[in-house]
Amino acid sequence: MSTPALKQALRKIRWRILPFVALMFAMAIIDRSNIGFAKHAFQADTGLSNAAFALGAGIFFIGYAVFEVPSNLMLHKIGARVWLSRIMVTWGLVSAAMMFAHDETSFYILRFLLGVAEAGLSPGVVLYLTYWFPQNQRGSAYGIYYFGVPLSLMIGGPVSGWLLESSQFGLTGWQWMFVTEGLAASVIGVVAFFYLNDRPRDAKWLNIEEKAAIEQALDAEQRQKANQGPSSWRAALINPAVLYFTLIYFTIQVSVYGVLFYLPTRIAELLGTGIGLHVGALTSIPWMATVCMLYAVTRHADRKGQQTRYAAWMLALAALGMVGSTLSASLPLVILAFCLAASGFITVQPLFWTLPTRLLSGAAAASGIAVIGALGNLGGFLAPTVKTFVEQHFDNPHAGMYFLAGTALLGALMLLRSSRASSGPAPQGVPAPSR
Secondary structure (H helix, E strand, O other): OOOHHHHHHHHHHHHHHHHHHHHHHHHHHHHHHHHHHHHHHHHHHHOOOHHHHHHHHHHHHHHHHHOHHHHHHHHHHHOHHHHHHHHHHHHHHHHHHHHHOOOHHHHHHHHHHHHHHHOOHHHHHHHHHHOOOOHHHHHHHHHHHOOHHHHHHHHHHHHHHHHHOOOOOOOOHHHHHHHHHHHHHHHHHHHHHHHOOOOHHHOOOOOHHHHHHHHHHHHHHHHHHOOOOOOOHHHHHOOHHHHHHHHHHHHHHHHHHHHHOOHHHHHHHHHOOOOOHHHHHHHHHHHHHHHHHHHHHHHHHHHHOOHHHHHHHHHHHHHHHHHHOOOOOOHHHHHHHHHHHHHHHHHHHHHHHHHHHHHOOHHHHHHHHHHHHHHHOHHHHHHHHHHHHHHHHHOOOOHHHHHHHHHHHHHHHHHHOOHHHHOOOOOOOOOOOOO
């Protein structure tokens, strides 16, 4: 049965860990997506074509994918405190170095290095939270972690727009944006080294009874997993369920990044202006809606134990919003459509991550989660390029968005078929998320 010590431990863990990892994720999203805000000014100064820009925006995910598995295995081996701090410090420095991009080659190299430096952050945190939260708490826990996405774009949009309109120390607006936002990530990485703990047993802010309660609940869950999933990191790499989850995550990432890079440009087109503070402020509206959706849906899915079904609904909602964004030239209606799309493709992700973590543990979890993240994130590499190609091929500015919506619907159907692959007995004696 659930105990007062377990409830108190989970409450402390939520307040101590989740806001900080959400902040880390927010900085990651700002530093990988601020190129979308810099697009016009950056292309004007460097002479990059739309095709070259799309390739450079997506090449981040090649470096990210190549180093994802070794990064997560290192985190499992040496601990999250050291490794997550290393990731943040190095990616912040590379992001700041984007100020030196001056042609296609330098742009491609720096975007690739940014992916290498950031590799392992998101799957690392997904793995890290399995060390602290039992299965039936993870949907809402991952939901709070994913607050970093809408919060970064609510705050990062206006801030990036403001920085683009500024110029300090002889730098252009886009150079100043990269330097400021990159160095901020490095500072947070240093703080992470002193703030995070690797496991509950290392947390001085939990008392002895609370440590024992949470470790007992997690140990019981690990014993249940031992007979269900792959037992080693090598076995996880070829496990059919892991590969199936990878395909689902690929469809999610195609929809996410196709829209993420498109949103500022679409709003600017409707306003007939450049991307600056005004556009940045308007792009924050869909992310405000996403915060509400994330909080409500993930907690409700945990209480009902129906994370798979809710994930499929959210991805279908994203597809509806993507199509809706093409059907009107009215700014309020387009923003409403983007609210549906953003809420759907962000909320689906924390719900999705409850599925592989239900099956995997130990080194198998480290490698399996990383494989899903690495190969699935290649969807982020392909999305901008494929979207541009489809629009050019069909000579239709909306064809690319229809393709992204179709991909999201495919992912929703795959989610509905995934429950058998990820099914397992629920852990006993763990309280459901409180209302």
